[in-house]
Amino acid sequence: MKIIYFYQYYTTPEGSYGTRVHEFCKEWVKRGHEVTVITSVYYKSDLRNKELKFIDNLEYDGVKVKVLNILISNKQKVLQRVLTFFTYSILSIWYAITMPADVVVASSGPITVGIPGLAAKYIRKRKFVLEVRDLWPEVVVGLGIMKNGLAIKLAYWFERTCYKASDLVVGLSPGMAQWVKEKHGHTNCISITNAADNNLFGGDKDRSILPSWVQTKNYALYTGNIGEVNNSYLLFNTAKLIKEKGINDILIILIGDGQQKEELELKSKEEGLGNILIFLGLIPKKALAEWVKNALASVIPLKGVKVLDTSSPNKLFDSFAAGVPVIQNTNGWIKEELAKYGSGYTIPSDDPNKLLECLIQLRDDPSLVSYLGEKGKMRATSFFDKKILAGKMLDAIYSITR
Numbered sequence: 001m002k003i004i005y006f007y008q009y010y011t012t013p014e015g016s017y018g019t020r021v022h023e024f025c026k027e028w029v030k031r032g033h034e035v036t037v038i039t040s041v042y043y044k045s046d047l048r049n050k051e052l053k054f055i056d057n058l059e060y061d062g063v064k065v066k067v068l069n070i071l072i073s074n075k076q077k078v079l080q081r082v083l084t085f086f087t088y089s090i091l092s093i094w095y096a097i098t099m100p101a102d103v104v105v106a107s108s109g110p111i112t113v114g115i116p117g118l119a120a121k122y123i124r125k126r127k128f129v130l131e132v133r134d135l136w137p138e139v140v141v142g143l144g145i146m147k148n149g150l151a152i153k154l155a156y157w158f159e160r161t162c163y164k165a166s167d168l169v170v171g172l173s174p175g176m177a178q179w180v181k182e183k184h185g186h187t188n189c190i191s192i193t194n195a196a197d198n199n200l201f202g203g204d205k206d207r208s209i210l211p212s213w214v215q216t217k218n219y220a221l222y223t224g225n226i227g228e229v230n231n232s233y234l235l236f237n238t239a240k241l242i243k244e245k246g247i248n249d250i251l252i253i254l255i256g257d258g259q260q261k262e263e264l265e266l267k268s269k270e271e272g273l274g275n276i277l278i279f280l281g282l283i284p285k286k287a288l289a290e291w292v293k294n295a296l297a298s299v300i301p302l303k304g305v306k307v308l309d310t311s312s313p314n315k316l317f318d319s320f321a322a323g324v325p326v327i328q329n330t331n332g333w334i335k336e337e338l339a340k341y342g343s344g345y346t347i348p349s350d351d352p353n354k355l356l357e358c359l360i361q362l363r364d365d366p367s368l369v370s371y372l373g374e375k376g377k378m379r380a381t382s383f384f385d386k387k388i389l390a391g392k393m394l395d396a397i398y399s400i401t402r
Contacts, residue, residue, distance in 0.1 A: 001401065002034045002100050006092055006116050007107040008072060008085070010039035012060055013200060015046035016256070016282040018314035020194050020386075021107065022060065027390035029062035036064040038095050038116070040088045043073040044257070044282060066095065074225055074258055078145065085112040092116035097123050103397055105129040106162075109136035111155065114162035121165050127400050130166040132176050135307055142307040143229060160184065167400040170393060175310030175332045190396055193312045195389045196380035200286065201321035205293035218363045219251040219278075220327070220355075221295035223288060223315045226258035226279075229308070231301040231329070236264050237352040238359075239277035250359055252299075253278045255291060293322040296362050296369065297344075300328040304349030309333070319344075320380035323373035327358050343376035 005025060011017045025035040041047045047067060050058075058065040068091050072084045089112045096104060096116035104126050106117030114130065121128040137155035140146040146155065163169065163180065169189040171177035177191040207215065226232045232254075239252050254261075254277070261279065268277045283291070292298065298319035302308045309332025316334060319326050326344030328334055335346040347354040362369050 001102045001397070003028065003036070003103050003105065003397070004095065004099055004101045004120070005035060005037045005105045005107065006096075006113050007037055007105075008040045008088055008110070008113060009042040009045065010037050010065060011042065011045035011047065011285075013197075013285040015042075015044060015048075016284055016288075017042060017044040018194060019197070019285060020314070022063065023195060023197065023386045024390040024393060025063040026061040027387055028394055031394065033394075034064075035062075036066060036099065036101075038066050038068070038092050040068050040070040040072055040084065043071060043075075046284070068092070074227065085110045089113060089115035093119045096120040101126055102401055103127045103129060105131055105397075107131040107133060108162070109134040109139070111136040111159055111162065114158065114165075118162065118165055127167045127397075128165055129168045129170060129397060129400070130162055131170045131172070132180065133172050133312070135176060135179060135310060138307045139229075142305050143303070168396055170396065171310075172312035173310050173333050176312070179310060188400070190392075192389050192393050192396075193384060194314050194317050195386035196317040196321040196384040198321045198381055198385055201289045201292060201318050202323075202377070202380070203293075205322075206290060207294045209290055210294060214251070214253075216249075217251050218249055218296040218359075219253045219294075220297050220299050220359055221253050221255065221291060221324075222299045222301070223255045223292070223318070224258075224313065226254060226256050226261040226264065228260065229303050230258070231303045231350065232258070232260050232264060234301045234329070234350055234352060234355065235299065236267060236273075236277060238355045239268070239273045240271060241352050241356050242276050243271070243273060245356075247360075250296070250356075250363060251276055251278055253280060253291070253295075255280045255283050255288065257282050288318075289322065292318055292324060295319075295322075295324050297325045297327050297359060298322075299355065300326060300334075302328075302330050302349075304329070306331075309335075317380065317384050320376035320384060323370075323377045325362060325369055325372035326376065327355060337379075341375055341379055343372055343379060 052069045056067045096119040104120040106113045120126040163184040174191045309330045329349045338344045
């Protein structure tokens with residue numbers, strides 16, 4: 001098959017972001033298919049470090065990558081981000097209608113990525129797969145980011161149009177798939193979560209390669225975007241508790257970037273938390289693995305908004321693969337996953353006392369850390385492995401081309 005994948009955040013493990021699309025497409029190429037990704041330049045992607053023409057052609061592990069040199073960043077203002085989304089989508093229409101393809105995949109959010117998907121579907125009669133990474137526009141409406149009534153109506157109209165046109169919907173969590181089925185009545189909707197990279201995050205850990213200042217400390221690790229959606233103040237407030245209680249052997253390390261990073265760094269300095277709440281910035285995924293494997297726990301907080309209960313964060317699967325206990329605060333499928341398979345804790349959405357209680361319990365019981373970690377590893381290898389899930393999605397694509 002010839003597959004075109006419209007996705008604005010493409011990166012390889014050399015970048016500092018999730019590599020689901022890269023890993024899936026690489027696996028499909030190995031199985032004999034021709035795959036082209038049409039992407040923009042995300043500021044956490046390794047593409048940011050390359051000298052690019054406005055439109056450039058690259059190749060990674062057999063995956064053809066056409067880069068539209070449009071920078072997108074979580075730090076951009078809302079109108080600027082919207083402009084970059086539409087610019088990417090309008091330019092992508094050309095490739096949707098001119099490049100040979102049997103199937104096109106549009107990976108949302110943003111929902112505007114559906115524009116080239118619709119063009120391929122209705123102008124060239126190609127099979128259209130809508131991949132739902134976030135429930136747009138539900139997330140931006142639920143978080144109060146989108147407030148204009150007309151814009152909200154147009155967004156929901158366009159969302160319905162995309163679902164109606166799609167031959168297959170792939171939700172990145174069971175909650176997303178269930179929501180699509182219930183709200184839109186879509187009959188061909190499946191769940192394929194983000195995947196565990198067991199090659200990169202599995203294997204023995206080597207603490208000696210980490211900096212000396214962390215060698216004798218237990219640390220809770222957060223990786224990813226530092227911002228309101230990610231409830232980053234929960235980590236700040238937990239660090240304050242650690243200081244108040246005089247605990248000197250537990251750190252909280254944040255690896256990533258985002259809208260609230262500078263704000264929290266300043267507040268941390270003002271509160272004298274510099275030796276407890278550590279900000280390391282962006283780290284390439286290849287280098288991230290050892291930090292994850294050596295953590296006391298992987299903390300995955302999100303804001304307490306119902307729509308975020310459907311989230312499928314990359315860091316969850318990295319933590320499973322690394323054999324690290326997970327502490328999270330959503331009330332959807334992840335809570336059910338941890339309860340059923342025993343690989344971590346679910347805490348109230350904004351409770352630093354409970355988070356610290358979990359960290360102390362893990363610090364005081366290394367056997368519990370190992371037990372929870374092994375439970376996660378079992379899920380990573382038997383169910384969430386990237387090759388297993390890439391094959392599952394490819395089988396679903398096959399089903400609509402026959």
